[in-house]
Amino acid sequence: MTHSVERRRIWGWFFFDWASQPYHTLLLTFVFGPYIVGVAADSFLAEGFAEGEAKAKAQTLWSYMLTIAGLIIGFSAPLLGALADSAGRRLPWILAFSALYVIGAGSLWFALPDGSNLTQTLVMFAIGFIGAEFALVFVNAQLPSLGSDNDVGEISGSGFAFGYLGGIVSLVILLLLFVEQGNGKTLIGLDPAFGLDASQKEGTRAVGPIVAIWFVVFMVPYFLWVREDTSKKRRPSLGIAISTLGGTLKALRHRVSLSSYLGSSMFYRDALGGLYGFGGTYARLVLDWTIVQIGVFGIISAIAAAIFSWIGGKLDRKFGPKPVIKYAIWVLIAVCIVVVNMDRTQFFGMSLTEASKLPDMVFYGCGILIGGIGGILQSASRSLMVRHCDPANPTESFGLFGLSGRATSFLAPAAIGAVTAATGSARIGISPLIVLFLLGLFLLRWVKPEGDRAVWDAPSQSSQQSPY
Template sequence: MADISARRRIWGWYFFDWASQPYNTLLLTFIFGPYFAQTASQVLMDGGMAEQAAKAQAQAWWGYGLTAAGVVIALLAPMLGAVADSSGRRLPWIWGFSALYVIGSFALWWTAPQSFSVLWALAFFGIGLIGMEFATIFTNSYLPDLTPDAGTRGRISGSGWAFGYAGGVLALIIMIAFFQDAGGGRTMAGLAPLFGLDPATGADTRVVGPFVAIWFAVFMVPFFLAFRAAPVTRKSSGFQLGKGLADLWQTLRRLPQTPSLLAYLGSSMFYRDALNGLYTFGGIYAFGVLGWSIVDIGVFGIVAAISGAVFCWVGGRVDSAIGPMPVIRACCVLLILTSGMVVTLTPTSALGMDLAAGSPLPDILFYLAGALIGAAGGALQASSRNMLTLQGNPERMTEAFGLYALSGKATSFLAPALIAIATDLSGSQRTGVLPVVGLFIAGLILLSWVKTNGEARA
């Protein structure tokens, strides 16, 4: 990469976050996920199932699909990272998994209500999700290569995450302004859906798949141009599957001898799972407890994403100044306090105070909670990515990010399961959020065994 400037490589690396973020924003959270639930439940109701049972079954199917994709990612991520490190080749893997991203997301176009298949819809979505997650592992492993100065990596990581949030917000605005029918055959911008997309066939919604695929393909160009001359870090005649797996086994055996890395993988496993629980159930909580509409929830999501973009940028600069550890701890504490505030909210009460019916305070505080979750959650993920570069072996960084992905997926069921059990036992959605606090606390406790600069620099 000698003929490509460091600045251009950094901006190319940023563009992966910009290109890939809409999979989370548009497909997982705000557009396709709700479309799947709505369409699948309608299919079940047409078959004679009661409405509430149909909605529960559709949600369960969505959860099973995400779980299946998560298991694949958890099982394969460390192995693929080890093989890539052993061969020194990362870019071919990014090309391959980018292809899965594009194929899986584009195929969501073929999920029309009239011929809807739950299996195929989940399979298409899972293929794209696996492609995104694996491509992220390999692109994240370039972070230490962007600068020899560990002190500036926090700023780079935070800026990249902020850039990605901005891309997700812009893609969402384009989708709802030009494609998504908001009622009466008009989008939220008052326009007819582009290209004559017919809401009766779900075309205005399922176009989100091809839109996300094209977005990714276009905005990955700067990344591939910036890294087209990326050097192979080890001489290799192939992908060396056997050597990669042997190296992975040795790394796993040595984990107890690297207690800082082991503790960090465990800590991040708990607090990232808690954060995902907040992201996953925030909209459901607003709908069930505060009675918000889908439009309200969409605005809530945009507020959270914008806040995340701003504070990722700010957090990255704080990270560069004082290191990732204080940022991670502060974000976990803020998320614990925010979760506690959310539990106090009902339409007629907030922070332990009874309110008059129709008081705007609960809604205002929940919007504030969304902004705080976006801010702390974004900065937490960006600094966590940087912290791993200090904990992992510099010569086995892709493998380290594979283990990071494994730790993130190994218990991805934990927050949803604990929330579901607590809600079921208490009969209260508000009480159901409390396990998230416990997961954040567990993550904070394990951070006590993490050395700020890893084993080598302790």
């Protein structure tokens, strides 16, 4: 493969992050998630629940949906990864799960503001989310083939940075032209584009179809430039996949570094997912922000994520991924402590006036750190997994990585839901994330900085010339 072809392949791989990031930026965190929990809260209020109880029930409902989706992803990813490895191909799987992404996202147009089809809406969101996460497992498995172990951290960081940039551009478009404020106008004072009805929140609901269209358009470079070695194509074998996966799982007890890393990432990535999944809903339910305010917050957070992810890739190349992960976790623990101890009326027990802007300013700062440090943590995690994965079965290895991030992905939303329900406070409901981050940090102590690729006695990749 020539240098130019290899470089184009890397850029094609980057475009998956650009195409898929809006599901997380626009739907999960900053626009649709806060919108739908607001719809749910209003629906519970109409049923006669008190305001605080209605908000808590809305957050609990959102947590249940994410819990179920996480369970499906976590327990299916390793087997599907092994099945893809047995066939020697990943692109057909990426195409299939991309279809789920598009169907799920596009269907969110029907999320009515009266909450009459709330259950259907949550089901369709989960379908799209499952498609996005499964596609990511197979795309991540392509990372080891893009460069040497010394290069993949920087490639991973640049991919995340490029993806977050896509999230920023799409979010800006939505806020300027579509998402309506309380007065029915967009952020720049326009009616929602294409004659959309602001009274029916059609500008906000349009986020689903726009995310679907965005994905279809920007996946074109990925499918054009990222090619697979078809000489390794084989007939998929479920029996071989199950046998291979079973052998890998049995071998984990002899691989302390990998086992510890999978356990560590299981907890800290679950906690990070909780921050992403509930950051916007926290702003909506605890700070009473509007969707447009949350969108502006999202732009700031995504800009930080793009910049920090790129810097994180450089730090990964210089120091390795493990130290980067460790310090990122400590920063996010500090953020969680701040968030749990703040609302509109008080900050760490200090009473605030009704007009105080301190909670808003502090949460904007938290958003910068959640986006920026979260981007670094994800990028470095992907890089450290490359150092642990089997070169012969990378999709299965990243399937296990997906399992470690999703097998207990119900923990964060379920714990948040349980604590929220028990305390009646959406703010205190965030506190379990601190425990999950600490558990991840504890298990990280047994992880080797350079992984355990030597188990397979694979040829060193350090001598390869980087195409990056």
